[in-house]
Amino acid sequence: MANEIKIGDYIVIQKHNYKKLHKFNKSDSTINLGKDTINLEGLAGCPYFSVFKLIPKSNKKKREFTVELAEEAVKLTDEIDIKVSGNDNRNILDDGRSQKLSAADIETLKTDSNKASDIVETLISNSNTFHNKTEFSQDKYLRKKEKKYFEYFQVLKPNLRIISEIMYKLEPNKIQNLRIDTLSQIITMVNIHCEGNHLLYDSGSNGLVAAALLSAIGENTTGKLVHMHPGNMSQKQALLAMNFPEEQLARCVSVNVYSALRQFYQGCDTNNSAPQEEKTEGTEETSMKRKHEETSEECPSKKSKQDNENEPSENDNTNVPDPPRENKKPKWHFDNIAASEILQNKMDSLVIACKEDPQNIFNELVSFVKPGRPFVIYYNVAEPLQQLYMQLKMQSNVAALKLTCNWMRNYQVLPDRTHPEVTMNASSGFLLSGYVLK
Amino acid sequence: MSFRNYKDKIEEGDTAILYLSNNLYAIDVRPEMKNKKGEIVENVYQTPFGALKVRTLIGANYGSRVELSKGWGHVIQPTPELWSLTLPHRTQIIYTPDISMILLQLDLVPGSIVIEAGTGSGSLTHALIRRVRPHGHVYTFDFHEHRSKVAQEEFQEHGIADFVTAKHRDVLADGFGEELNGKADAVFLDLPSPWIGVPHVLNAIKNQGGRFCSFSPCIEQVQRTCLALQDHGFQEISTMEVLQTEIKITRRTIPVRDLSFLKQKSSVSPVEEKPSSDTNYVVGTWPQSTPGHTGYLTVATLPPPYARSKPKKTTKVENDEKSTENGDKMAVDE
Numbered sequence: 001m002a003n004e005i006k007i008g009d010y011i012v013i014q015k016h017n018y019k020k021l022h023k024f025n026k027s028d029s030t031i032n033l034g035k036d037t038i039n040l041e042g043l044a045g046c047p048y049f050s051v052f053k054l055i056p057k058s059n060k061k062k063r064e065f066t067v068e069l070a071e072e073a074v075k076l077t078d079e080i081d082i083k084v085s086g087n088d089n090r091n092i093l094d095d096g097r098s099q100k101l102s103a104a105d106i107e108t109l110k111t112d113s114n115k116a117s118d119i120v121e122t123l124i125s126n127s128n129t130f131h132n133k134t135e136f137s138q139d140k141y142l143r144k145k146e147k148k149y150f151e152y153f154q155v156l157k158p159n160l161r162i163i164s165e166i167m168y169k170l171e172p173n174k175i176q177n178l179r180i181d182t183l184s185q186i187i188t189m190v191n192i193h194c195e196g197n198h199l200l201y202d203s204g205s206n207g208l209v210a211a212a213l214l215s216a217i218g219e220n221t222t223g224k225l226v227h228m229h230p231g232n233m234s235q236k237q238a239l240l241a242m243n244f245p246e247e248q249l250a251r252c253v254s255v256n257v258y259s260a261l262r263q264f265y266q267g268c269d270t271n272n273s274a275p276q277e278e279k280t281e282g283t284e285e286t287s288m289k290r291k292h293e294e295t296s297e298e299c300p301s302k303k304s305k306q307d308n309e310n311e312p313s314e315n316d317n318t319n320v321p322d323p324p325r326e327n328k329k330p331k332w333h334f335d336n337i338a339a340s341e342i343l344q345n346k347m348d349s350l351v352i353a354c355k356e357d358p359q360n361i362f363n364e365l366v367s368f369v370k371p372g373r374p375f376v377i378y379y380n381v382a383e384p385l386q387q388l389y390m391q392l393k394m395q396s397n398v399a400a401l402k403l404t405c406n407w408m409r410n411y412q413v414l415p416d417r418t419h420p421e422v423t424m425n426a427s428s429g430f431l432l433s434g435y436v437l438k
Numbered sequence: 439m440s441f442r443n444y445k446d447k448i449e450e451g452d453t454a455i456l457y458l459s460n461n462l463y464a465i466d467v468r469p470e471m472k473n474k475k476g477e478i479v480e481n482v483y484q485t486p487f488g489a490l491k492v493r494t495l496i497g498a499n500y501g502s503r504v505e506l507s508k509g510w511g512h513v514i515q516p517t518p519e520l521w522s523l524t525l526p527h528r529t530q531i532i533y534t535p536d537i538s539m540i541l542l543q544l545d546l547v548p549g550s551i552v553i554e555a556g557t558g559s560g561s562l563t564h565a566l567i568r569r570v571r572p573h574g575h576v577y578t579f580d581f582h583e584h585r586s587k588v589a590q591e592e593f594q595e596h597g598i599a600d601f602v603t604a605k606h607r608d609v610l611a612d613g614f615g616e617e618l619n620g621k622a623d624a625v626f627l628d629l630p631s632p633w634i635g636v637p638h639v640l641n642a643i644k645n646q647g648g649r650f651c652s653f654s655p656c657i658e659q660v661q662r663t664c665l666a667l668q669d670h671g672f673q674e675i676s677t678m679e680v681l682q683t684e685i686k687i688t689r690r691t692i693p694v695r696d697l698s699f700l701k702q703k704s705s706v707s708p709v710e711e712k713p714s715s716d717t718n719y720v721v722g723t724w725p726q727s728t729p730g731h732t733g734y735l736t737v738a739t740l741p742p743p744y745a746r747s748k749p750k751k752t753t754k755v756e757n758d759e760k761s762t763e764n765g766d767k768m769a770v771d772e
């Protein structure tokens with residue numbers, strides 16, 4: 001069943017409010033959560049949303065745990081019943097003497113106790129001031145301690161929302177500070193849906209934008225995504241984490257931008273006058289060599305272009321006379337041909353999320369987009385997009401050009417204590433969007 | 439019919455978006471129309487740049503230029519986003535920044551079954567349909583009979599009626615209907631008292647769990663909704679606000695004032711005491727006035743029954759106050 005945790009799945013471990021992405025590649029794979037090392041033996045076969053309790057392996061100090069399926073996560077606030085509360089904090093002094101237990105006592109308590117609630121209850125009963133605190137303040141204390149001593153985690157199924165949240169929290173600079181609200185707008189602004197051919201240039205979102213687009217293209221549909229990237233390998237972390245079925249993942253063609261465009265314009269994806277020799281090398285070496293050529297020779301000279309044209313185009317050779325050589329060709333070669341074929345039919349949208357100056361990339365790629373279709377460019381600062389805006393305004397080959405910026409705030413909603421979260425994510429980049437004209 | 443598939447050329451019956459110097463207009467592409475007296479006359483669309491004979495659009499390519507007597511514009515195939523900006527308002531509508539977040543927060547993908555209440559002017563509905571088709575379905579309800587009917591006709595005209603069921607129904611009073619029990623992957627509520635609808639959401643969401651989102655302009659609504667969600671075993675409850683600002687870009691020439699020459703006595707006299715040169719910047723100006731609030735989005739996950747936390751302390755006062763009119767309904771599901 002799709003709802004059971006399977007070996008090979010990417011899974012999300014949620015402990016309290018902390019979420020972590022994990023590839024569950026073998027039944028006893030381990031995951032590190034903070035200082036804890038957890039062996040996940042027992043997860044396989046359980047349904048998603050299951051809650052597990054952390055069981056200390058032997059010595060608690062080592063912080064190694066196994067897991068046990070639990071009925072539900074027990075909350076400290078439910079376990080600990082507080083009878084007395086103060087009205088305000090006028091009599092509470094922060095003199096460091098309110099806790100009767102010493103640091104060493106607390107250490108022993110932590111290793112000896114089996115339950116988080118025992119630790120916290122002992123801490124409370126040895127505190128002079130806890131019962132003078134207001135109800136709200138006590139509640140806040142328990143929530144804080146709960147975070148520290150929480151003994152449960154839940155296993156969730158990854159999806160775009162959770163992956164985007166995890167990646168933004170963990171290392172926002174690895175995804176160019178692309179926040180969930182801005183990501184959601186990229187998908188809608190270019191009208192991604194189950195049909196059509198969509199073009200993406202992405203040079204640094206760890207596959208997040210590709211994951212977003214492919215998720216909106218959907219399972220068992222006709223939509224295709226050409227995912228261009230500048231490197232040797234595409235960044236696929238988020239794309240793989242979505243656990244897309246084979247069929248869906250196959251409709252995302254990831255190609256090196258140089259090779260794909262060379263294939264499109266020159267009918268050959270390597271810029272080598274003697275491609276035969278290269279083809280006999282191993283895949284890895286070939287791609288290394290390809291990389292080397294591209295960095296040294298970004299603009300093929302006119303002469304070599306003509307040379308390539310005179311050679312039999314590899315694009316047409318579905319049945320070449322030499323089958324063994326054909327078999328040796330790496331997958332990326334066929335991906336380039338596939339991408340080039342999709343590009344021939346023109347694209348229904350264009351998304352660019354890059355680290356480079358977007359201007360040249362846009363000017364090149366926009367020629368593949370059908371008139372009347374939308375585009376959007378993401379950049380994490382405004383200036384490059386402002387420059388591009390001015391250029392596009394002068395060219396007037398686009399309509400409804402707009403530079404936008406988002407603001408997002410989360411709220412704490414509790415009875416009588418509702419207010420915006422005290423920190424907010426202030427950086428989410430900029431979007432330049434519009435429609436391509438004829 | 440132009441909302442369903444990608445098209446290259448405009449056909450009769452399409453809705454085409456006319457883009458005219460930063461303004462957008464939705465045009466119903468029909469060569470003829472009825473005038474006020476009910477006579478069939480030539481369909482002429484009046485724009486600030488002159489009249490447009492709608493007949494001339496038929497057969498034109500989307501993305502192409504349209505000549506007008508005092509200028510020109512371009513025609514674009516409508517998307518739900520363009521539609522949100524041009525649709526006839528029958529109610530307040532939800533715009534693209536919130537819509538985008540709602541779609542993502544509801545975990546919607548092609549194939550999802552989603553319930554929406556109320557339908558309103560159908561701004562969000564168009565975006566929901568676009569996201570869940572071809573295998574998914576949108577069930578949308580409005581307690582206003584005429585509004586629901588108009589929306590239904592609109593979906594028909596737009597060629598997307600296969601993917602949506604629009605019904606006249608007061609979902610707070612009557613729920614989403616038995617036929618939807620355990621059918622939905624996600625439920626969206628844009629209603630004055632969404633907390634009353636929470637028990638109905640519980641019935642509608644699939645056994646394997648699903649997502650909930652509510653859009654409310656006021657924080658009091660959010661507080662009540664959050665309490666109701668908590669009481670019914672929802673998890674990952676979170677409230678947020680999303681705002682989008684459009685930045686105006688201009689090239690600005692600004693004067694440069696040189697002061698360094700003052701360190702020495704100047705050989706020429708009198709010295710000119712004014713800016714010495716100009717410099718250029720491309721600047722982004724933040725608007726004087728921008729949307730400051732649309733509504734709060736409250737989202738939550740309903741886990742499958744085995745993972746739902748059982749209510750321990752029954753949450754206090756807040757619910758009891760309200761229970762006069764709907765207390766019995768809440769009790770049924772508890």
